Amino acid sequence: GSWIFEDNIHAMDDQILLLWGREFREPHGIPSGQAPIFHVFGAYRVKDVRRIEFPYRVDWEIRPHEDSWVQLSDLRLPVPRWTKMMGLHFKQIDSWGVKRFFETAREKVRARMHTWGAKEIARFDAFSDALPGWLEIAAKKAPAPAEESISTRGTARDWEESDHGRLIGGGSQPFKNIGQHLTVEAPKPAAVIAVKTAAQAAAPTAAETSDLQPLISPTRHAEIKERYGRETLTAMLLGSLSKPLLVLRGSPGVGKSYTAVRLTAEGTQKQTLVIPVGSTWRGREDLLGYVNPIDNVFEPTEFTRFLIDAAVAWDKGDRGPRVAIFEEFNLSQPEHWLSDILVRSQYDHEPREHRMIQLGGASVRGGGEPRVYLSPALHFVATINSDHTTRTLSPRVLDRAALVSLSVEPSHCLRQVGLDLDAEQVEAISDLDFRIRDLGGGFSYRTALSLQVALGSLEILDLDGWSALDLVLAQEVLSKVQLLAADSTDHNLLAQLVEWSEGLGARLPVCGRMIAGWRDSLEAGRDVQQA
Structure with missing residues (x-):
């Protein structure tokens, strides 16, 4: 205390x-x-x-x-x-x-x-x-x-x-x-700060990198703090300064992707590239490209072109941040296809060879040398979920990354989309979210937007406000729940959900019937799978 x-x-x-x-x-x-x-x-x-x-x-x-x-x-x-x-x-x-x-x-x-x-x-x-x-x-x-x-x-x-x-x-x-009184003051909006990775900390700072701009623009601090709190903002600032890779973790719909693409200042989105990671990625070719065996020319991906453009901008004196965002980062094992980036991003900008990635081939399709310099102005951000479709991050990756968890309260999601619900409705949503949040479900920004659409279409749907809320929670919140008959933790959770359906959720009959059905399934020894 x-x-x-x-x-x-x-x-x-x-x-x-x-x-x-x-x-x-x-x-x-x-x-x-x-x-x-x-x-x-x-x-x-x-x-x-x-x-x-x-x-x-x-x-x-x-x-x-x-x-x-x-x-x-x-x-x-x-x-x-x-x-x-x-x-x-x-x-x-x-x-x-x-x-x-x-x-x-x-x-x-x-x-x-x-x-x-x-x-x-x-x-x-x-x-x-x-x-x-x-x-x-x-x-x-x-x-x-x-x-x-x-x-x-x-x-x-x-x-x-x-x-x-x-x-x-x-x-x-x-x-x-x-x-x-325990918080760390964030950089002031007018300041331009120098960025050092952990590997650069021991090396002298050169004039060439002294005017590097931060990944998270000071103009974005207020928005991040309002969404996720001051502690999360401070964690993101520290992670972006100390590690080459910033990983944002959170439940679906919590705003990971939205936040990632809005880290830099307004008007710099053209310097941001979003890379959807595939579950079949197994090597560097999936990220960087491959050497065409017919003419020995390297076939670059959009990501490699982004690296080349960043290197050219750096050589011209452009120190503005460039951000590569890996969406669904852990759908496949990152160290298999991201190894070049993880290794080269640790080094100081000099000697230049230490940050050089060898592509292969005699040349690069579309122009360029068969190697690319990893610009010190490059930042890498990743978004991850934690469910049965993803891979856990290895210690090798985590040692080079700053992991920041994002979460939001349902009341904040409702305010963001402009919904003003009854206190009883907000309490019912918040209590349900609290009980199932650990299962990767919960009430998200997307759910709030769906509720906004439903409440704006009550006449067409022939529903009242509670009925619309009932359907949205059943379709978009409870639909994420999976329970195992052999897991005592899931039985305890179900007991809490039954209590919720008989208390704050008593005016939500569709949700109540779903939960009652789950109870019957677990009592019969059957797992609960939504889809």
């Missing part, structure tokens, strides 16, 4: 703290060899935080208000939807999620799904009755949002970071920007 409390020891005063961890049952405790299930153990209203110093560390004691706590482990309630904060142990829940969590808890208490006595029930009732007022106080006392924000998004997999995680719920999302 030092990243919070060193800067502001009162940051959590009067906030609501939920404590959660892995499920345990007497007498065996936490089961091993099974997919982890996380439950909320209790909650309390924070009174203050006390600093405790030891010779080699500092601890922080978070103390509750007297009689402002409640024990909840008997109810076995799942962890609500959260967003990640800086640090390992703290997550954040918005006030809507906290209220809904305690509404669910109250229903279980009324149904006597616990072993509590009268004293425990009275304590719970007092806590839940006072909660709305406490949340209002928490929102007023929470740290004010800063102009520059850090915003990282959590996924269900992040629950495994700690067996004793905490979730904070107060106000809307008052702690979204609390880590601002």
Whole structure:
């Protein structure tokens, strides 16, 4: 907690703290060899935080208000939807999620799904009755949002970071920007910075490369930060400066390709080449081209022509960035066809021979020598997905690349396309996205655009808003889900989806029927495959 409390020891005063961890049952405790299930153990209203110093560390004691706590482990309630904060142990829940969590808890208490006595029930009732007022106080006392924000998004997999995680719920999302003081300032728009790769760091900087322009234009910083958060922007800036290859990873529709082609300044898109990687690529010929055996002339690909043009521009003194974007980078094994680029891009611009790629043949079709200089102004960006159709990146590639994960909240996707939905609809979308995000699905920009089209065609489709949302979620979000009957993790996920369909998704019958069908399939020992 030092990243919070060193800067502001009162940051959590009067906030609501939920404590959660892995499920345990007497007498065996936490089961091993099974997919982890996380439950909320209790909650309390924070009174203050006390600093405790030891010779080699500092601890922080978070103390509750007297009689402002409640024990909840008997109810076995799942962890609500959260967003990640800086640090390992703290997550954040918005006030809507906290209220809904305690509404669910109250229903279980009324149904006597616990072993509590009268004293425990009275304590719970007092806590839940006072909660709305406490949340209002928490929102007023929470740290004010800063102009520059850090915003990282959590996924269900992040629950495994700690067996004793905490979730904070107060106000809307008052702690979204609390880590601002830990951020690294991005280059100022007017600055022109020198770029060094890791291999160049030990070499003296020559005047010829001192005016190199960065891959990510300062004019793009605000857009990237608004989409993905300050932490992601900083990671992209660092990766583009320290490595020859920047890899953008994320679920389909998160905006990887859109972001990749908009890294450079407006008006420089002609200096960008998009290369769709094929699943059959096995060697350098697929990327660079081949020597025609009839006339011994090298047949270049569009990528090789791009390299030649970049080398000519460099020799003429053009130091503007040129970007090659590898789409679906891991459809095939990159080191098989990208080896020349991975090796040559590590070297300094002098001696020139170190950055020279030998093409072969007597000449190049269309003009040029049978070798090409890898311009220091060249940048390489790749987009990858993680599913059964792709290959994992090898340590050899990862050692030469900066890997940055992109993710977006559904509410941001909706704002980007100009949709203003009911709060209940947004919450239903967000909660579904939170539950299935680790499966490579989730709500994306493309899904938001489809929903925009559907809501604009309600009369033609003879639907209302909820029905349109129901169909879009079934067709474009749930359609990405695959479940294995032999996987206990998938059974746990299905239980969460059933809970969603009976709660926030109760007004979405098409989605509900799909999920009910999945339950029948898994109970019968059949895997769930959408297509």
